[in-house]
Each structure stands twice: as structure tokens, then as C-alpha cells.
Amino acid sequence: MFTGIVEILGKITSIVPLDSSESGGQGFSITIGNAAEILGDCHLGDSIAVNGTCLTVTEFDESSFKVGVAPETLRKTNLGSLKEGDAVNLERAMNAHTRFGGHMVQGHVDTTVTILSRTDDGNAITFVFQVSEEYKDLMDYIVPKGFICLDGTSLTVIDVDDVKRTFSIMMIAYTQTRVVMPTKALGDHVNIEVDMMGKYASKGVEAMIKRFLDGEDGEAMVAKALDRVLAKRAAN
Numbered sequence: 001m002f003t004g005i006v007e008i009l010g011k012i013t014s015i016v017p018l019d020s021s022e023s024g025g026q027g028f029s030i031t032i033g034n035a036a037e038i039l040g041d042c043h044l045g046d047s048i049a050v051n052g053t054c055l056t057v058t059e060f061d062e063s064s065f066k067v068g069v070a071p072e073t074l075r076k077t078n079l080g081s082l083k084e085g086d087a088v089n090l091e092r093a094m095n096a097h098t099r100f101g102g103h104m105v106q107g108h109v110d111t112t113v114t115i116l117s118r119t120d121d122g123n124a125i126t127f128v129f130q131v132s133e134e135y136k137d138l139m140d141y142i143v144p145k146g147f148i149c150l151d152g153t154s155l156t157v158i159d160v161d162d163v164k165r166t167f168s169i170m171m172i173a174y175t176q177t178r179v180v181m182p183t184k185a186l187g188d189h190v191n192i193e194v195d196m197m198g199k200y201a202s203k204g205v206e207a208m209i210k211r212f213l214d215g216e217d218g219e220a221m222v223a224k225a226l227d228r229v230l231a232k233r234a235a236n
Contacts, residue, residue: 003100003101005154006089008035009034009090010035012085029067048092050067053079078112089180126171127181136165149193151190
């Protein structure tokens with residue numbers, strides 16, 4: 001579990017294709033440097049979010065660590081487009097003593113979205129993103145003033161256009177110097193994880209509606225509701 005508060009920017013120092021017998025497909029081993037600040041309490045098997053993607057530490061030293069990236073992760077995220085020298089957002093898994101400054105982030109990226117525009121607004125930047133047609137259902141979980149995680153950064157949604165499948169966020173000057181997004185160009189892809197609480201709420205409501213529409217359970221619920229209303233009227 002993460003908070004979406006990026007701790008440091010790491011630097012890709014090595015990308016090595018993995019043998020298919022090791023990865024179950026065409027995966028990669030990535031080494032990330034400039035990470036000494038977050039490795040003082042690191043252990044093998046720890047989770048570190050890299051551009052919002054929860055990955056497992058397989059090796060580390062004082063200033064760098066290595067992670068394996070599986071084929072499914074490459075399909076869902078922008079990690080496959082990384083090159084040596086690229087900067088990446090890094091955050092360790094949260095502990096019990098961490099201030100919860102962002103929101104609950106799993107590090108399970110849903111897909112990538114495209115940067116449509118960026119507009120300076122004083123010392124802030126407004127970014128507009130578009131969700132692909134294939135993943136348009138994700139728009140159900142993106143709401144104005146709601147949480148969104150982009151490349152591992154917890155941000156607040158400003159506007160949403162369900163028809164165009166777009167949403168916007170504003171990034172303040174402080175954040176701009178501590179995350180990778182301001183270095184990206186129009187058309188680049190950004191990892192997105194929608195708010196998991198919205199997913200749970202949606203699934204619960206869908207299950208309740210399904211029970212209602214299936215017949216007997218629905219009729220029983222209506223009957224109980226009517227009984228309560230009639231009982232209140234009779235009491236008055």
C-alpha cells in the first residue's frame with residue numbers, strides 16, 4: 001500500500017531483457033539509481049512503487065536497486081517505454097508511522113492515459129488527459145474533486161468530460177520539481193490508478209441492484225420497504 005506522495009526521483013541505469021524461462025514471457029530487469037535516500041531500511045522482497053507501479057526489490061546496494069517487470073506489467077503501464085537515463089517517481093510502501101498525506105494507492109496500475117494538453121496557470125500547470133476507448137469504463141471512477149493517481153502521484157481531479165473521456169488536474173510549483181510529469185510531452189502516456197474505494201462502492205451497488213432485478217430478493221426488499229412505510233403511517 002502506498003500514499004501517492006512521491007519520495008524521490010530515481011534514475012534508470014540499466015534495462016536488461018529477461019530470458020522467457022525466467023519471466024514467463026518477454027519481461028525486463030530494471031536497475032534504478034540515485035535512490036540512496038529510500039534504501040536505508042530496504043530488504044529483499046520489499047515493494048517500491050516505480051511511476052506508481054508496485055514492484056519487488058530483487059537486489060540492492062547503497063544507492064541503487066533492481067526490480068523485475070513482467071509482461072502483464074509492460075502491457076498495462078508505461079514502464080516498457082523507459083530508457084536508460086530516464087527519471088522515475090519512487091515511493092516506498094507505507095508503514096504504520098507514515099502520515100497519510102495522499103490517498104490509498106495499491107500500485108496496481110489500471111492502464112495508461114494520454115496527455116492532451118498542458119497550460120500554465122500562474123506558477124501551476126493544468127494537465128488534461130484522455131482515457132482510451134478500450135478503458136472508457138474507468139471514467140465511472142473519475143469524479144471532480146476526487147482522488148486520482150498518475151505515475152504514482154496522488155492528485156485531485158478538477159474537471160471531467162465523460163463524452164470526450166477526458167479529465168484534468170492542476171499541479172502546483174512544489175510538486176512540479178519533485179515528479180516526472182512536467183518533463184513529459186503532449187501525447188506521452190501516464191500510468192493511471194483510479195480510486196479503489198470507488199471500485200468497491202460500485203461493485204457493492206451493482207450486486208445489490210442485480211439481486212433486486214433477479215426477482216424474489218427484489219420483491220422481498222420492496223415488500224419490506226412498503227411494510228415499513230405503512231407501519232409508520234399507521235402509527236401516526
